[in-house]
Amino acid sequence: MEQTLLMDSLLCEQLWRRHADRLLLYATTVLSDRAAAEDVLQNVFVRIMASPPEAFDSEAGYLFRAVRNEALNVIRSRRLSSRAVSPLFEELAEDPRTTAELAERGRQVEKVLLRISAEEREAVVLKIWGDFSIPEAAAVAGVSEKTFEHRYYRGLAALREKLGDLDHDGL
Amino acid sequence: MTDFEDKLAELRPARAPEALWRRVQEGKLADRRWPSFRRDAVSIAAAVLLVIALYFILLPSPDPAPAALGPQGSSEELLKELKLVRHKIVMESNRDGNWDLWVINADGSNPVNLTKTPDVDELYPKVSPDGSKICFCADEGKGEAKVRNLYIMNSDGSKRVKIADNSREPCWSSDGTKVAFLRGEFDTFSYSDFATRGIFTYDLASGQIRQHPNKKIEHLYTLNWSPDGKWFVATVHGGMGFKHGILALEAEGDGVFDLNLGGCRPDLSPDGKQIAWGHGDYAIGVADLDFTSIPPKATNVHNIVESKDPMETYHVDWSPDGRYVAFSYGPKHQGKNLKGLLPEFPGVEAPGWNTTVADVSKKNTFVQVTNDGKSCKEPDWMFVK
Numbered sequence: 305m306e307q308t309l310l311m312d313s314l315l316c317e318q319l320w321r322r323h324a325d326r327l328l329l330y331a332t333t334v335l336s337d338r339a340a341a342e343d344v345l346q347n348v349f350v351r352i353m354a355s356p357p358e359a360f361d362s363e364a365g366y367l368f369r370a371v372r373n374e375a376l377n378v379i380r381s382r383r384l385s386s387r388a389v390s391p392l393f394e395e396l397a398e399d400p401r402t403t404a405e406l407a408e409r410g411r412q413v414e415k416v417l418l419r420i421s422a423e424e425r426e427a428v429v430l431k432i433w434g435d436f437s438i439p440e441a442a443a444v445a446g447v448s449e450k451t452f453e454h455r456y457y458r459g460l461a462a463l464r465e466k467l468g469d470l471d472h473d474g475l
Numbered sequence: 476m477t478d479f480e481d482k483l484a485e486l487r488p489a490r491a492p493e494a495l496w497r498r499v500q501e502g503k504l505a506d507r508r509w510p511s512f513r514r515d516a517v518s519i520a521a522a523v524l525l526v527i528a529l530y531f532i533l534l535p536s537p538d539p540a541p542a543a544l545g546p547q548g549s550s551e552e553l554l555k556e557l558k559l560v561r562h563k564i565v566m567e568s569n570r571d572g573n574w575d576l577w578v579i580n581a582d583g584s585n586p587v588n589l590t591k592t593p594d595v596d597e598l599y600p601k602v603s604p605d606g607s608k609i610c611f612c613a614d615e616g617k618g619e620a621k622v623r624n625l626y627i628m629n630s631d632g633s634k635r636v637k638i639a640d641n642s643r644e645p646c647w648s649s650d651g652t653k654v655a656f657l658r659g660e661f662d663t664f665s666y667s668d669f670a671t672r673g674i675f676t677y678d679l680a681s682g683q684i685r686q687h688p689n690k691k692i693e694h695l696y697t698l699n700w701s702p703d704g705k706w707f708v709a710t711v712h713g714g715m716g717f718k719h720g721i722l723a724l725e726a727e728g729d730g731v732f733d734l735n736l737g738g739c740r741p742d743l744s745p746d747g748k749q750i751a752w753g754h755g756d757y758a759i760g761v762a763d764l765d766f767t768s769i770p771p772k773a774t775n776v777h778n779i780v781e782s783k784d785p786m787e788t789y790h791v792d793w794s795p796d797g798r799y800v801a802f803s804y805g806p807k808h809q810g811k812n813l814k815g816l817l818p819e820f821p822g823v824e825a826p827g828w829n830t831t832v833a834d835v836s837k838k839n840t841f842v843q844v845t846n847d848g849k850s851c852k853e854p855d856w857m858f859v860k
Contacts, residue, residue: 313500320499324491343505345491346498353502394487400660400694401667403713410486432483460480470482 316353323364324349326433327371329392333429334375336418344374368434368444392417409470416466424459431456544779548840557582557832557844562794563857564801565589565600565609565630566830567821570849574822576600576611578630578857581799581832583844589632597626598821599644599853603651604745606630606795606858610638610645610654614664614822621664623822625656627679630857638677639684643821644668644695644709649702653678657695657709666816666823668696669712674724689729691715697740700726702747706766710739721752723771732770736762740819742800744793751791751800757782759791759802759833780833780841788831789819795858797835803852804831804843818850825850 324345331341348370357366393410417425430441442452476484498505560581568577574596576589589609590597596614603609610627625642628635641659648655657671671694674687687707694714700707707724711717715731721741723732734741734750738760741752747764750773754760759780762773779800782788785807792801805828808818818825827848833841845851 316499317496320491320496324496325488328491328495329488342492342495346495346505349499350502350504353499391489394489400670400713401665404667404669406486407713407718409482413483413486428483432480433486433488463483464479470479 313353315356316349319352319363319367320349323367325394326435327367329433330368330426330429331371331375332392333417333425334372334422335378340378341375344371344378348374362440364434364436365440365444368430368436372444372446412467412470413463416463419466420459420462423455424462427452427455428459428463544777544838545836546838548834548837550840550842553832553834553840553842554582554844556834557799557842558584560794560799561859562606562796563859564830564832564844564854565602565857566801566845566851566854567598567600568845568849568851569824570847570851574598574614574850576609576632577851579830579844581794581844583830583846586845589628589630591632596822598623600855601645601647601654602630602855602857603647604649604795604858605651606860608651609857610647610656612643612645612821619663623659623664625654625677627654638682639675642675644671644698646698646700648676648700648704652680655698655700655707657698660693666820668820669694669710669714671695674698674707687724688727689724689731691729692724692731695722697742699741699743701743701766702745703766706771708734708741708743708750710741712739721750723766730769734764734771734773736760736773736776740790742792744797745795746797749793749797751779751793753789753791754778756787756789756807757784759788759800761835779835779838781839787819790853792855793835794856799832799856800835801830801832801844801854801856802841803828803854804841805829805848805852819852821853825852828852830854 328341328345331344332338335341391410392414426445430436430444434441436444438453439449442449445452563578563580565576565578567574571588573593575591576597577586578589579586597611598614599612601610607630608627609630610625612623613626614621614623616622622641623643624637625639625645626635626637638654639656642656643659645654645656654677656675658673658675660670660672673692676685694712695709698707698709705726707726709722711722712719717733721734721736723734736752738752738754741750743750749761750764751759751761758778760776761779763775765772780788786804787807788802788804790803805818805825816823818828828850829843829845829848830851831841831843
């Protein structure tokens with residue numbers, strides 16, 4: 305029994321290391337509440353440790369769906385506060401020039417991302433940072449591929465309209 | 476993926492905190508948050524407290540109020556006044572096709588090219604407190620061999636002497652016997668002014684260079700040295716645990732304190748009692764400085780210049796008598812040239828930027844003292860007896 309628990313813990317840590325950053329980004333953009341998003345991630349992983357799934361079709365797909373369901377439960381029970389969600393993106397790179405460019409780009413993207421509709425935001429986050437194909441992302445979002453594609457390209461167009469070509473970074 | 480999607484994908488999600496993973500390992504579900512009616516009650520209570528707090532804040536306070544600036548004056552009047560000022564201004568400009576240091580009168584008249592070196596780009600002049608010498612950066616070499624070095628010369632451009640290789644962002648001690656500067660972070664050349672690691676001081680008498688005791692100093696720019704020699708003030712960008720801000724650093728210790736001023740590129744007044752800085756891209760802020768308390772504090776924050784998009788304000792510098800500030804004033808750059816860099820970086824082209832002077836005692840009273848827009852920036856006042 306002890307051996308099984310140890311294995312589960314290791315598996316869980318591997319899943320955490322591979323997916324936690326983008327799951328947290330996803331949950332934060334769904335909830336617009338970083339603290340609530342952390343709670344969601346905690347609950348999902350605690351449940352996985354307590355009762356690991358027997359098999360994954362796609363571990364990323366499984367985890368994103370689990371996070372989505374838990375986040376929707378939070379929204380339904382109105383357990384949200386209006387805490388700041390920043391920062392959504394890592395701001396430090398290996399050299400200062402890249403750091404500055406990425407930090408500014410991250411701030412701009414975050415600002416606009418949080419202003420577009422929740423459905424479009426979810427589509428963009430799943431496709432770009434969840435690294436899913438359209439069919440996989442549509443399955444996570446629980447909608448048809450056509451609907452997902454429509455949301456994604458509408459969200460992308462809204463971002464591009466506000467962000468331009470993302471070339472200029474002020475310091 | 477399109478270019479736009481690629482650029483979005485380059486942003487990495489912020490890291491999930493290790494503390495969160497430890498909570499998962501403990502196997503406990505997250506504490507359920509307060510039900511909404513309790514949150515609403517708390518919100519109402521907070522709103523009531525806020526109203527009460529505002530009532531007291533808005534009552535007359537015994538604390539010093541922000542300095543009362545005089546009414547806005549006219550540019551023409553200021554320009555007439557500047558014709559009578561004996562101090563001069565040194566700046567970087569590429570008006571002759573490459574970067575040189577130019578000295579002008581306070582009203583912009585009588586421009587003189589101090590360097591005249593077609594193969595070297597001289598930048599970022601800092602004049603010694605007595606006005607006799609100028610420390611500056613020189614970008615030398617081409618391509619992979621390009622490097623930014625530090626030099627000192629007489630204020631008439633004579634007797635140029637190199638004091639440090641791969642270094643930048645110098646400032647003078649108040650007695651003019653030392654120069655402090657920042658080392659370049661990389662062996663390869665970078666235009667980014669914050670690509671720095673460590674503070675160093677150069678002793679003019681002995682030629683000795685000494686490193687600051689805090690070896691963790693990194694990514695500073697726009698270095699200043701307080702008149703009493705006890706503090707450095709500089710901008711940090713992504714270093715020492717700070718994202719971006721203006722820091723006070725103990726000159727002989729490890730203390731590093733955020734002055735909590737939004738913006739960058741500070742300049743200390745000649746008496747060290749005030750700080751001016753770029754309060755965002757479109758304003759020059761001024762605040763009182765108190766280095767006697769730990770942490771040091773900046774209070775009485777107010778703007779003396781407020782510009783409008785797209786005209787940016789950067790590189791503020793106090794005049795020797797503390798009555799004026801010079802600054803760089805020019806349009807925000809749009810598009811892809813400028814090597815992907817920003818016009819406020821030393822040695823990066825800034826089309827339409829001019830050296831400008833403001834009256835510190837009046838709100839928004841300033842005048843451009845250069846008008847050719849040939850990247851006239853990084854002004855530094857030169858004391859004249």
